[in-house]
Amino acid sequence: MFVLPRNVKFLAYALVLAGAVGLAIGFTQDPVAEAGHDAHGTAAVADHHNDHAAVADAHGDHAVDAHADTAGAHAEEVPADTAVHAAGAPTDHHGPSESHEAVAAHGDAHTAHGDAEMHDAHHVDQSGNRPWSALLVNSIFFLSLGIGATFFLAIQYVAQVGWSAGLTRVFEAVSLWVIVPLLVILVIAIAGLNHVHGIWHWMHEGIMDVNSPNYDEIIAGKSGYLNGPFFIARLVAYIVIWFGGAYLLRKNSLAEDALPKGQNLWKKQRSLSAVFLVLYAVTSSTSAWDIIMSIDAHWYSTLFGWYTFAGMFVTSIVALNLIVIYLRLGGHLPWINANHQHDLGKFMFAFSIFWTYLWFSQYMLIWYANIPEEVTYYMARFGEYKPYLITMVVLNFLVPFLLLVSRDAKRILGFISLASFFVLVGHWMDHYIMIMPGSVGMGYGFGAAEIGGFLFFSGLFILVVGRNLGAAPLKQHNHPMLKESELFHQ
Amino acid sequence: MHTTDSKPLVRALYDDDDVVLGAVKELRAQGVAVKEVYSPFPIHGLDKAMGLKDTRIAMAAFMYGLLGLTTIVTITYFQMIVDWPMNIGGKPNATWGWNMPAFVPVLFELTVFFTAHLMVWTFFVLNGLYPGRAPQNPDPRTTDDKFMIEVEDGNHVVDLLKKTGAIEITHA
Numbered sequence: 001m002f003v004l005p006r007n008v009k010f011l012a013y014a015l016v017l018a019g020a021v022g023l024a025i026g027f028t029q030d031p032v033a034e035a036g037h038d039a040h041g042t043a044a045v046a047d048h049h050n051d052h053a054a055v056a057d058a059h060g061d062h063a064v065d066a067h068a069d070t071a072g073a074h075a076e077e078v079p080a081d082t083a084v085h086a087a088g089a090p091t092d093h094h095g096p097s098e099s100h101e102a103v104a105a106h107g108d109a110h111t112a113h114g115d116a117e118m119h120d121a122h123h124v125d126q127s128g129n130r131p132w133s134a135l136l137v138n139s140i141f142f143l144s145l146g147i148g149a150t151f152f153l154a155i156q157y158v159a160q161v162g163w164s165a166g167l168t169r170v171f172e173a174v175s176l177w178v179i180v181p182l183l184v185i186l187v188i189a190i191a192g193l194n195h196v197h198g199i200w201h202w203m204h205e206g207i208m209d210v211n212s213p214n215y216d217e218i219i220a221g222k223s224g225y226l227n228g229p230f231f232i233a234r235l236v237a238y239i240v241i242w243f244g245g246a247y248l249l250r251k252n253s254l255a256e257d258a259l260p261k262g263q264n265l266w267k268k269q270r271s272l273s274a275v276f277l278v279l280y281a282v283t284s285s286t287s288a289w290d291i292i293m294s295i296d297a298h299w300y301s302t303l304f305g306w307y308t309f310a311g312m313f314v315t316s317i318v319a320l321n322l323i324v325i326y327l328r329l330g331g332h333l334p335w336i337n338a339n340h341q342h343d344l345g346k347f348m349f350a351f352s353i354f355w356t357y358l359w360f361s362q363y364m365l366i367w368y369a370n371i372p373e374e375v376t377y378y379m380a381r382f383g384e385y386k387p388y389l390i391t392m393v394v395l396n397f398l399v400p401f402l403l404l405v406s407r408d409a410k411r412i413l414g415f416i417s418l419a420s421f422f423v424l425v426g427h428w429m430d431h432y433i434m435i436m437p438g439s440v441g442m443g444y445g446f447g448a449a450e451i452g453g454f455l456f457f458s459g460l461f462i463l464v465v466g467r468n469l470g471a472a473p474l475k476q477h478n479h480p481m482l483k484e485s486e487l488f489h490q
Numbered sequence: 491m492h493t494t495d496s497k498p499l500v501r502a503l504y505d506d507d508d509v510v511l512g513a514v515k516e517l518r519a520q521g522v523a524v525k526e527v528y529s530p531f532p533i534h535g536l537d538k539a540m541g542l543k544d545t546r547i548a549m550a551a552f553m554y555g556l557l558g559l560t561t562i563v564t565i566t567y568f569q570m571i572v573d574w575p576m577n578i579g580g581k582p583n584a585t586w587g588w589n590m591p592a593f594v595p596v597l598f599e600l601t602v603f604f605t606a607h608l609m610v611w612t613f614f615v616l617n618g619l620y621p622g623r624a625p626q627n628p629d630p631r632t633t634d635d636k637f638m639i640e641v642e643d644g645n646h647v648v649d650l651l652k653k654t655g656a657i658e659i660t661h662a
Contacts, residue, residue, distance in 0.1 A: 364591050368579055407548060489535075 002332050002474055004466030012466070015459025022452015026131040029448065126441050131449040132197040133439040136188050138453035139181040140291065141315070141431050142461060146178030148316020150246045151280055152347075154273035157249075157266070162484035163343055166335045168476060170323055172253055173468035174316070175246035180460060182239045185291060189235055193228045199439040201297040202226040219297050226294055238287050245276035257477045264478040284309045292431075295438035299377045301366070307358040308434075314351040314396075315427040318420045321348055323465070325413050332474055338411040339489045345410030349400060352423060356397040359430075380437035384444075388429055395426030428454070498643040499525065501628060502656035503636050507533045510637040513654035514539045517639070522647055526640040528632035550612055551605050558604025559597060566593045628662070 004012075153171040156164050164171075192203045201219065206212025208220040208227075219226070249272060256265045285305025293304045301307075321344050327333045328341075366374045381389050399422040409415040436444045476482065504510045511533055517524055524540055527533075567586045570576070570593070575583045583589045614620065632638045641647060643661070651659055 360591075360594060364594065367591050368581070370580060405552065 001472075002327070002466075002469045004462075004470060005330075008462065008466065012459045012462035015455045015462070017459075019452045019454070019456025019459055022448045023131070023135065023456055024452075026134060026447060026449025026452055029131075126198065126439065127443040129197045129199050129439045130443060130445075130447075132188060132191065132199055133435055134447075134449035134453045135184065136199060136291075136439070137428075137432050137435050137450070138457050139184045139188065140435070141428050141454075142457040143178065143181035143185065144312030144315040144427070144431075145319045145461065146175055146181065146246070146316075147242055147280075147284075148313045149174035149320060150178060150242060150249070151277070151284075151313060152316065152320070153249055154245065154276045154280070157270045157273035158277060160270070160481075162481040163340060163488040165479045165481035165485035166333070166475060167320075167324065167340065167485075168253065168479065169472060169474045170320065170327065170333075170469070172246070172250045173465050173471075174320060174323065176243075176250060176468050177461060177464050178246055179239070179243040180464060181457070182235075182243065186232075186235050186239065189231060189291075193231070199435075200294055201438065202294055203228070216298075222297065226297065231290060234286060234290055238283055241276070241279045241283055245272070245280070248272055249276075253476060254472055256479070257472070259478055261478065264480050266480050284312075292434050295435060296377055298373065301362050301374075301377070303358060303362040307355070307362055310351060310355040310358050311396075311427050311430055314348065314355050314423065317344065317347045317351060318423045318427075320344060321416055322420050325417060327469075327474070329413075335475065335486050340485075341413070341416065342407075342410045342490065345404055345416050348416070348419065348423065349404040349410065352396060352400040352404075356393070359393070359396075380441065381433055384442050385433050385437055389433055392426050392429040392433060395422045396430060399423070399426070499662040500641050500643050500647055500651065501660045501662055502639050502641070502651040502654075503629065503631070503658040503660075504639065504655060505636055505657055506655070507531075507637060509655040510639065511536060511539055513639060513651075513656070516654050517641060517650060520650055522644065522650060523642045524639060525642060528627060528629070528638040528640070530633055530635065530637075533637075547609060547612065551609050554608040555601045555605040557608075558601040561604065562593075562597050562600035565600075566596065 149171050153168060153175055155161070156168065156171070188197075188199070191197055192200050195203070195205055198204055201207070202222065204214055206214040207216045208223050209215055210220070249269060252265045252269050252272065256263075256269075259265070288305040288308035289300075292308060293300065321341070324333065324336065324341065324344060328336055363378065366378060400419045403415055403419040403422075404410055432450075479485075502513075504513065507529065510527065510529065514524055514527060514536065518539070518541065527536060527540060529536070563586075570583055570589065571586050577583070578592070581589055581592060586593075618626075627633065628640070629636070629638055639651070639656075640662075641651070648659055
């Protein structure tokens with residue numbers, strides 16, 4: 001039986017403690033004061049003014065006389081190379097007070113301008129979102145580890161996979177973790193619905209009330225899907241389906257161990273996995289819309305669910321690689337060798353490229369079409385967040401591609417560990433860039449809340465997964481494909 | 491059939507792929523040089539059992555990919571930026587970098603095209619597979635349901651081949 005070594009356990013407790021302190025600091029810090037100290041806040045705005053002074057001037061005329069134009073007409077008037085700036089200009093160049101007037105004057109003009117002004121209007125409120133957003137980024141990052149492992153485990157049964165039969169206990173241990181981040185997300189959602197924070201634009205007070213100054217016609221039009229009770233019901237459904245799937249797969253797996261030699265519950269597991277995968281196919285997309293895409297509630301992308309899923313899956317595969325490497329080095333998995341690691345490495349390599357494909361597909365269509373209501377999403381991401389966005393794509397595509405493209409590299413633990421480290425950082429940044437521009441705008445940073453949240457969850461992750469790994473033998477007794485897994489070679 | 495080897499060859503026919511695999515391992519363990527194995531289909535693990543060198547086609551493939559990428563970067567740069575810039579969808583094409591996202595699909599296609607095609611041609615050339623080449627197969631039955639091991643002649647080679655399950659042995 002696997003026992004989490006005392007020093008690792010100590011490290012995990014230290015991480016949880018340090019993370020909790022970091023989160024506490026993040027939550028108690030005065031957000032306005034912090035934003036003032038933040039190098040990214042005001043300084044970045046000033047920079048923008050200098051960079052685009054000419055554009056801002058040119059745009060001035062439009063701001064006065066063309067605000068009520070439709071977005072399309074507006075974009076056509078502006079020369080092609082400044083169209084991009086025109087769409088995003090209000091966010092970058094106008095102060096909050098001016099925007100408030102603009103909203104009042106053009107309340108019905110829900111063009112790209114209206115959109116950008118709405119975001120700008122609650123820019124001041126957004127700084128209070130910072131610790132909650134940091135918590136959400138880390139919850140989603142760590143959620144991906146758990147749900148990706150559950151998905152991967154279900155795939156093993158449905159595809160009748162043989163090679164991984166000796167690894168199912170590791171997948172199970174990670175998949176059960178899914179409940180912790182899900183519960184934290186539920187807490188964040190309930191806090192949002194009670195206006196404790198304003199991460200989700202559509203949860204703002206009065207945003208769907210025609211008589212409120214906060215009224216937003218576009219968001220009100222989505223109230224059939226984006227409303228409090230349905231949102232909570234969907235989150236509860238994710239908890240039931242995702243954790244339920246992980247729990248039942250684990251339960252049957254343990255029950256199988258107790259059966260006489262030669263008997264198994266494989267068929268039952270397979271049916272269960274098939275049902276889970278059908279439900280997950282739907283909930284993976286809807287959860288991405290709910291938790292992440294609805295932060296930028298005006299914007300939508302039909303690819304978003306798949307893009308999020310691909311990122312989550314590859315993050316989980318990377319974590320599984322690292323856990324398997326750790327267990328192998330400790331001598332806990334003598335029946336696993338370079339051939340199994342090679343296959344896990346292939347998954348990491350392949351799904352890094354798959355993620356890039358989806359990320360780029362979403363980006364390129366929006367970039368090429370240049371429709372104002374779509375490009376707003378990438379304005380901030382290719383503006384203030386550009387260094388992180390570029391770094392993130394390099395870490396998530398170029399690094400794993402070049403490190404793992406050769407066959408030999410996928411069989412060397414050092415290469416896999418190195419690639420895993422970079423991909424984990426890259427996908428943390430990916431989730432950061434998905435969430436932060438919409439929830440805190442330019443008041444982002446890497447402070448106590450972000451780092452603390454990460455440490456807190458990683459400590460908990462080590463404790464929970466370590467406990468799950470130790471709760472049962474690391475090898476299933478009666479899995480029908482165990483022999484195939486032991487003999488597996490390539 | 492003559493080969494460049496001066497040593498005479500012995501050819502043994504088998505009727506089962508597992509037996510062939512076991513025979514190759516046994517022969518090599520006994521110090522017999524296995525020159526070639528003929529089979530109607532690929533036998534898993536045979537390359538390792540024969541002690542063949544790892545293929546270097548992967549490295550070649552990577553180089554072909556880089557060649558393809560370089561080619562298409564040059565083509566797009568010359569055509570779309572230098573020679574005949576066009577305003578497509580309002581995208582400024584003053585620099586290649588600004589327009590890069592529009593080129594990514596064709597960058598991918600040409601990289602894959604070069605890799606795949608040049609790999610296939612490399613494979614053909616290395617294996618001497620070209621039209622009009624005289625058949626190298628000593629026994630047509632190995633294209634149907636029989637397997638053949640070709641070894642260098644030596645002491646007790648025939649006995650050893652019989653022991654490993656050969657159903658027919660000929661001296662070349």
